[in-house]
Amino acid sequence: MGRISTLGRALYGSVLAFMALDNFRDMDGSIAAADSSGVPEADKLVPFASGALLFGGVALALGKFRRLSAGAIITFFVGVTPQMHSFWSMEAEQSEGHQIHFLKNLALLGGALYFLTNEDDQQHSTEE
Numbered sequence: 001m002g003r004i005s006t007l008g009r010a011l012y013g014s015v016l017a018f019m020a021l022d023n024f025r026d027m028d029g030s031i032a033a034a035d036s037s038g039v040p041e042a043d044k045l046v047p048f049a050s051g052a053l054l055f056g057g058v059a060l061a062l063g064k065f066r067r068l069s070a071g072a073i074i075t076f077f078v079g080v081t082p083q084m085h086s087f088w089s090m091e092a093e094q095s096e097g098h099q100i101h102f103l104k105n106l107a108l109l110g111g112a113l114y115f116l117t118n119e120d121d122q123q124h125s126t127e128e
Helices: 002-025 027-038 042-062 066-084 092-117 121-127
Strands: none
Touching: 002 027, 002 042, 002 092, 027 042, 027 066, 042 066, 066 092
16 A cells, blocks of 8 residues: 555646646746736746645655645645636636636645645555
8 A cells, every 4th residue: 555655646746746837838828827817916926836836746746745745735726726717707618617627626635635634644554
C-alpha cells in the first residue's frame, strides 16, 4: 500500500503542478480570463495563485511540507473555483463547460483536504 499511496500522491501533485505551469505559459491569457470574470487586481492575484498551486503540487508530489502544500492547493481552489467557474450565472452554451470545471475543481479540492488531514500515508495505510 505504501508504494500505491506514494504513486497516487505523486500523480495528484504532478497534475496540479502541470496546471500551474500551463497558467504561467499563458500568463497574459490567464490574467485576461480572470479579469473578464471580475477578479480584482488579476495581474497580481493570478501569478500569486498560480505560484501557490505550483508550490503545492510540486511539494506534494515530492512528499514535502504536507500541510503547507495542501494549504496552498486549498487556497488556490477556494479562491479560483467559484470566481472563474460560476456556471450558475452563465448562459446555457457556456454553463455546461464551466460546470464540469467547477466539479473537477471540487474533486481536486477534496483531494487536497485529504492530504491536509492525513499526515502520513505510510502510517495510515498500515492501520487499515
